[in-house]
Amino acid sequence: MTPFIVVALTLVLLGGTATVLTGQPERQAVMLSVYGGLLGVLFMTLSAPDVALSQIGVGTAIVPLVVMLTIRRMQSPRRGR
Amino acid sequence: MSHYAYFVAGWLIVIGALGIVRSRNLVQAIVCLAVAQSGTYVLLLSVGYQWGAAPPLFSEPATKPTLHVVDPLVQAMTLTDIVVSATVTSMLLAIAIQIHKRTGSIDPDELDALRG
Amino acid sequence: MTRTVRLVVFGAGAAVVGILGVLAILVLPAFGGPAHAYRDAAVPAAVAHGTSNAVSSINFDLRGLDTFGEETIFLTSVVVIAVVLRSASDETEQRKKSAGRPLDSTVFGGLLFFPIILIVGLDVVTHGHLTPGGGFQGGVILGTGIHLLYVAGTYRLLERVRPVRPFEWSEAIGAGAFACLGISGLLLGASFLANVIPVGSFGTLFSAGTVPLLNGVVGVEVASGVVVLLSKFFEQAITVRPAHRRAAKTDDKSSSPRER
Numbered sequence: 001m002t003p004f005i006v007v008a009l010t011l012v013l014l015g016g017t018a019t020v021l022t023g024q025p026e027r028q029a030v031m032l033s034v035y036g037g038l039l040g041v042l043f044m045t046l047s048a049p050d051v052a053l054s055q056i057g058v059g060t061a062i063v064p065l066v067v068m069l070t071i072r073r074m075q076s077p078r079r080g081r
Numbered sequence: 082m083s084h085y086a087y088f089v090a091g092w093l094i095v096i097g098a099l100g101i102v103r104s105r106n107l108v109q110a111i112v113c114l115a116v117a118q119s120g121t122y123v124l125l126l127s128v129g130y131q132w133g134a135a136p137p138l139f140s141e142p143a144t145k146p147t148l149h150v151v152d153p154l155v156q157a158m159t160l161t162d163i164v165v166s167a168t169v170t171s172m173l174l175a176i177a178i179q180i181h182k183r184t185g186s187i188d189p190d191e192l193d194a195l196r197g
Numbered sequence: 198m199t200r201t202v203r204l205v206v207f208g209a210g211a212a213v214v215g216i217l218g219v220l221a222i223l224v225l226p227a228f229g230g231p232a233h234a235y236r237d238a239a240v241p242a243a244v245a246h247g248t249s250n251a252v253s254s255i256n257f258d259l260r261g262l263d264t265f266g267e268e269t270i271f272l273t274s275v276v277v278i279a280v281v282l283r284s285a286s287d288e289t290e291q292r293k294k295s296a297g298r299p300l301d302s303t304v305f306g307g308l309l310f311f312p313i314i315l316i317v318g319l320d321v322v323t324h325g326h327l328t329p330g331g332g333f334q335g336g337v338i339l340g341t342g343i344h345l346l347y348v349a350g351t352y353r354l355l356e357r358v359r360p361v362r363p364f365e366w367s368e369a370i371g372a373g374a375f376a377c378l379g380i381s382g383l384l385l386g387a388s389f390l391a392n393v394i395p396v397g398s399f400g401t402l403f404s405a406g407t408v409p410l411l412n413g414v415v416g417v418e419v420a421s422g423v424v425v426l427l428s429k430f431f432e433q434a435i436t437v438r439p440a441h442r443r444a445a446k447t448d449d450k451s452s453s454p455r456e457r
């Protein structure tokens with residue numbers, strides 16, 4: 001196995017496990033964004049540039065942004081009580 | 082070691098499911114679902130890979146069309162998979178916001194009553 | 198079902214699935230092997246249709262019906278989010294005063310990159326049949342690029358530059374145009390979503406028949422869909438407030454440094 005693919009797969013493995021085991025939702029959103037970037041790198045090493053572009057656009061930018069907005073929405077009504 | 086990629090894909094799916102089961106917060110469960118879905122992307126792309134093969138893109142003077150490329154069909158399937166999973170995640174988050182509005186809590190252990 | 202019972206049941210299930218999964222993985226062909234039947238069929242078909250990017254060819258030409266379904270899923274989910282997140286009868290839209298300014302370097306970076314991102318997004322959309330990219334990727338770049346105005350400016354600036362109603366219209370028009378291009382294939386005597394335009398020369402901008410048209414249409418739809426989707430979530434997080442908080446409005450104005 002070429003070392004790039006092994007390293008990328010191992011990083012994805014560790015990143016996914018870290019994202020799942022993170023406690024607070026805010027930190028999980030940031031970890032999800034980092035994990036999306038690692039997945040994009042893995043897809044590039046697997047000769048799939050289309051998929052890497054799509055994954056970076058969606059999994060690094062849009063989904064963590066929506067998660068952060070949801071977390072904020074769920075926290076803010078409590079501030080007034 | 083030649084099956085390492087498939088093992089990583091299976092591990093991601095299982096650890097995502099573990100995250101959903103032990104979540105204390107609906108948003109946490111949705112993020113773990115996204116991790117589990119990413120395991121399927123890794124599986125699809127690993128099935129289509131070939132050692133030393135190029136991406137399935139050609140341009141006439143530089144790379145002539147050849148069959149020594151990775152499989153484009155699984156890449157197309159993964160693209161569709163990414164789109165659908167992003168939209169499903171957004172829909173689930175919208176529903177989680179509605180649940181929080183109506184019941185005030187997002188702990189899955191507390192949300193166990195079906196109200197008509 | 199209590200938490201421990203749930204974890205024990207999951208552990209048992211995961212053990213069984215793990216064992217079966219390992220046994221199944223050992224039977225699969227080795228990673229990186231040379232036998233790919235679909236590639237041997239798809240790449241010659243893509244080249245015969247004059248498309249340099251085989252993945253775009255599969256998405257919009259050889260298996261265009263799947264992409265039609267995918268875009269319909271995207272449209273439907275944006276509609277679902279807009280319906281689920283609309284203001285209820287007891288909520289009010291509240292306009293907050295700006296309580297701060299972003300750093301000057303953020304403003305400079307955002308205003309510098311905003312036109313660059315728009316151009317890169319348009320480039321990715323239009324060259325989807327030649328280079329990696331296409332309608333969906335370019336649409337995502339365009340849709341999120343507009344929100345640099347929120348990062349570098351204020352939420353009010355973002356609202357003024359992207360009124361939501363035209364984007365809802367353009368998303369619907371994009372989805373409808375995809376269907377119309379498919380029906381035009383039917384009208385011209387071939388099947389739905391067939392490649393009926395002359396394919397041009399391989400590797401140039403005017404090649405691959407209907408693929409660049411479909412790319413452009415999908416780019417419009419996805420960019421508008423992303424803008425509408427994010428606008429609903431922004432509304433929920435920033436402007437909409439439940440009715441009982443109006444009494445506590447005074448102590449909230451100064452307690453939110455991130456509000457803009």
